[in-house]
Amino acid sequence: MRQISAAYIKTVKELLRERAALFWTIAWPIIWVFIGSFSFTSSIPQGVVPYVKGSIAISMMVFALMIAGMSNLPASIAGDRANGLLAKLKSMPVKPYKDFTGRISAVITFSLLAAVLVIVIGTAIGARFTGTGVEIAQAIGFVFLVICASAGVGLIAGTLIKNLQGAIMTGVGIAVITSAISGILFPYEGLPVPLQTFARVYPISSAQASIVHLLAGPNMIAYNPLTSSQIALTIALSFVLLIIGTILYSRLGWKLD
Amino acid sequence: MVAIHVENLVKTYDSRRVLDGVNLGVPEGEFYALMGPNGSGKTTLASIIAGVKKQDSGIVEVYGKKPAQTKEFIGYVPQENFSSPKLSGKENLMYFANLLGYSGSKANQLVAEVLKNVGLSEEADKRVAKYSGGMRKKLEVATAIFPGIKALILDEPTTGLDPAARRSFFGMVQDIRGRKTSIILITHIGSDAELASRVGLIDNGKMIAEGTPDELKRQHAVEDVITVETAAKTDSVLSVLKGYSINGKVVESETGYKIYSRNGDRVMADVVRNLDQAGHKVTRIEMARPTLEDVFFRLTERHLQEAIG
Numbered sequence: 199m200r201q202i203s204a205a206y207i208k209t210v211k212e213l214l215r216e217r218a219a220l221f222w223t224i225a226w227p228i229i230w231v232f233i234g235s236f237s238f239t240s241s242i243p244q245g246v247v248p249y250v251k252g253s254i255a256i257s258m259m260v261f262a263l264m265i266a267g268m269s270n271l272p273a274s275i276a277g278d279r280a281n282g283l284l285a286k287l288k289s290m291p292v293k294p295y296k297d298f299t300g301r302i303s304a305v306i307t308f309s310l311l312a313a314v315l316v317i318v319i320g321t322a323i324g325a326r327f328t329g330t331g332v333e334i335a336q337a338i339g340f341v342f343l344v345i346c347a348s349a350g351v352g353l354i355a356g357t358l359i360k361n362l363q364g365a366i367m368t369g370v371g372i373a374v375i376t377s378a379i380s381g382i383l384f385p386y387e388g389l390p391v392p393l394q395t396f397a398r399v400y401p402i403s404s405a406q407a408s409i410v411h412l413l414a415g416p417n418m419i420a421y422n423p424l425t426s427s428q429i430a431l432t433i434a435l436s437f438v439l440l441i442i443g444t445i446l447y448s449r450l451g452w453k454l455d
Numbered sequence: 456m457v458a459i460h461v462e463n464l465v466k467t468y469d470s471r472r473v474l475d476g477v478n479l480g481v482p483e484g485e486f487y488a489l490m491g492p493n494g495s496g497k498t499t500l501a502s503i504i505a506g507v508k509k510q511d512s513g514i515v516e517v518y519g520k521k522p523a524q525t526k527e528f529i530g531y532v533p534q535e536n537f538s539s540p541k542l543s544g545k546e547n548l549m550y551f552a553n554l555l556g557y558s559g560s561k562a563n564q565l566v567a568e569v570l571k572n573v574g575l576s577e578e579a580d581k582r583v584a585k586y587s588g589g590m591r592k593k594l595e596v597a598t599a600i601f602p603g604i605k606a607l608i609l610d611e612p613t614t615g616l617d618p619a620a621r622r623s624f625f626g627m628v629q630d631i632r633g634r635k636t637s638i639i640l641i642t643h644i645g646s647d648a649e650l651a652s653r654v655g656l657i658d659n660g661k662m663i664a665e666g667t668p669d670e671l672k673r674q675h676a677v678e679d680v681i682t683v684e685t686a687a688k689t690d691s692v693l694s695v696l697k698g699y700s701i702n703g704k705v706v707e708s709e710t711g712y713k714i715y716s717r718n719g720d721r722v723m724a725d726v727v728r729n730l731d732q733a734g735h736k737v738t739r740i741e742m743a744r745p746t747l748e749d750v751f752f753r754l755t756e757r758h759l760q761e762a763i764g
Contacts (some may be wrong), residue, residue: 204553208539208546215541282535286598289505289531292554 201292205300206307209274213308219273222370223265224312227258231320234258248326252414255320257382259313260344260406264377266309267348269369272356274301275451276365284452294452298444302349309345327413337412340405343436347401348373350436353443357451382406387420394421401435404428456518458483458606458637459504464513466499466660473499474510475660481653483605484635486628488651490642490747496660497641498534501608504639505531517606525606527555530599534610534641536591540584544575544594547583551598565601573597573627589620593627600631607631610641625650645747656751663754668747675753677745679719683726684711684739692735699726711739719744 213219234254239247278284287297317325329337352369359365377383379393380403389397397403398421407423416422423432461479465472473496481487491497502508503515506522506529517525538547545566552562570576573593583591592612599607609628613621625647632638640651648654649668656664656671664671678701685692693712697703699722700714716722719742727737 200553200556200558204550207553208542208550211546212539212541278537280535282533282537283539285502285507285533285535286531286537287554288507289502289526289529290551290554291526 201296202300202303205297206304207300209301209304210307212274213270213304216270219266219270219308223262223270223308224315226265227262227312227316228319230261231255231258231316231325232323235320235323235325246417248324249328249414249418251320251323251325252327253410253418255317255325256410256414257406258320259316259341260382260402260409261373261377262312262316263309263341263344264348264373264382264402265370266305266312267345267350267352268355268373269352269366270308271301271305271349271352272359272365272369273362274305275353275356275447276359276362279360279451280362288452294448298353298447298451302353305349305352306345309348313341328415329413333412337409340408340412340432343405343432344402346440347405347436350439350441350443353440353447353451357443357446376400376402385420398423398428399431399435401432401439404432405436408432456483457481457516458485458518459639460514460516460519461500461504462514464500464503464515465511466496466503466508467511473660474503474513477513477657477660477662479655479662481606481637481639483637484632485653486632486638486640486651488640488642488648488654489657490645490648490654490751491657492643495657497657498610500657501531501610501639501641502533504606505529505608507531507533528603528605530596530601530604530607530636532592532595532599532607532609532612534612534614536595538583538591538595538598540582543580543582544570544586544590545579547594548597552601555601557601569597569600572600572630574623587620589616589624592616592620592624596624596627596631600636604636606637606639608639608641611643612640613642613644613647621647645749645751648747654747656747656754658751658755664750671747671750672745673717675750677749677753678715678717679722679745680743681714681716681719681723681726682708682711682739682741682743683714683730683737685730686736686738688712689735691733692730695729695733695735696726698729 231254235251239250242250351372355368356365359368380397380400381389382403386394386397404423407419411419411423457480459481461477464474464477466474477500489497503510504522506526515522517529548566548569549562552566557565570579573596575590575593578590613624616624642648654668654671655662666674683696693705696705696712696714699716701716704715706713723740723742727740730737
């Protein structure tokens, strides 16, 4: 437990002191909450605007979670490998899974901090949400799936890409591109049919659509992401990504030869 | 008692033998330097002893156990700066103390102790990003000297340090040595290796010589170089000097002469006396001691820096 908490405390402190991580994970999504809320709502009926703002805040919250998992996590891994820390840890009585658990717990904490701040700012500038207690609990479950899938991608990137900048840029690239083509940053209904299919399969966009459906209303999403088959696919693929990432990190992440 | 025992160690990367039958023995409490150019295999050897990498064949034992079983008492300091620049010195050490199983007041107490031991108590709360290179390296050594550490492996610790930081660093190493900790220093700098009680020279994955610094210089016939300048350069001066240089070899330079001897201290006095008796005034005389780089050159016909390139 001490090794897990050691890795957790170190990673949390580093993330909170890393300006790039703070900007891209917290400030950047908040900036887009502002831009989206004031630029894209002028031609919308006034009664719907609070829920459109809510939908924008949710999308930006998901984007923040993606950046945290896909970029901050691999940056932490690749950086520690590049600066020799993994070699040092390998010489110590430290288990890779404990280091992994501490790191990923820290990224989850940082992700949730970013998510709360984005939602609070969104609410402060007029976003409104619907949903019963059960729906809010379900939405939190989908947030958890976004974190799992993003962390899975981040673990894969951090394990396979040895170079720090390469790991960061790959993570940011995957986050930006996939969110652009899967309906997270742009409306689902405006996507070509192949990308609409991708948006339904990609667990992060599917989870985002589910959260919007639950908390901003079904009218904000052009398809129903809450069918049992869709939910099962989202859960399965989120865990598949996390499991692949975990296995790769455990087997190759600490391999220095 | 033998602290570190390495026998016939072989390690191959992409069909290239990085270590080719290396043997090494370090008694408890010894300060041993492993010196060689980059690519000679010394870092690979250190990382195998530290349990970071695995050998293809051969035996490695630390206090009679395989490296995987000795992680509690090996302190390994890799060449790269692994401390987190975003954390303070104290926070970095708390991280390692927690990894080693210490927590709460015990961890705080130990961290305060090791910070004091490496002379960083006053800088403890400063972020490592603001540390000098020497301070950062001391902090990283501090991560490897928690209680229970019996063998310390330092990989190129003085690379990039200025002379003052280097002196201060080795002062700290001498303090650690005083606690019976066995130390292996990996280096390509002869003056660093000179500080060790024994030195192993490694090249192309093979140990090419081993002994105390003085033994290595004696065994491998490396001479002192004496530079002599006189008021006038004459055949008579040359004749006197030839009598004191190995094989009568005297090299003339613009300002004087160079002669070679294995007993420079005595020869210097004799040269001054005999030149004086022959009526030649010595205006300058100085001696350069052979270095371990000279020994390496004698054994390999390459300078360490050439070999590095």
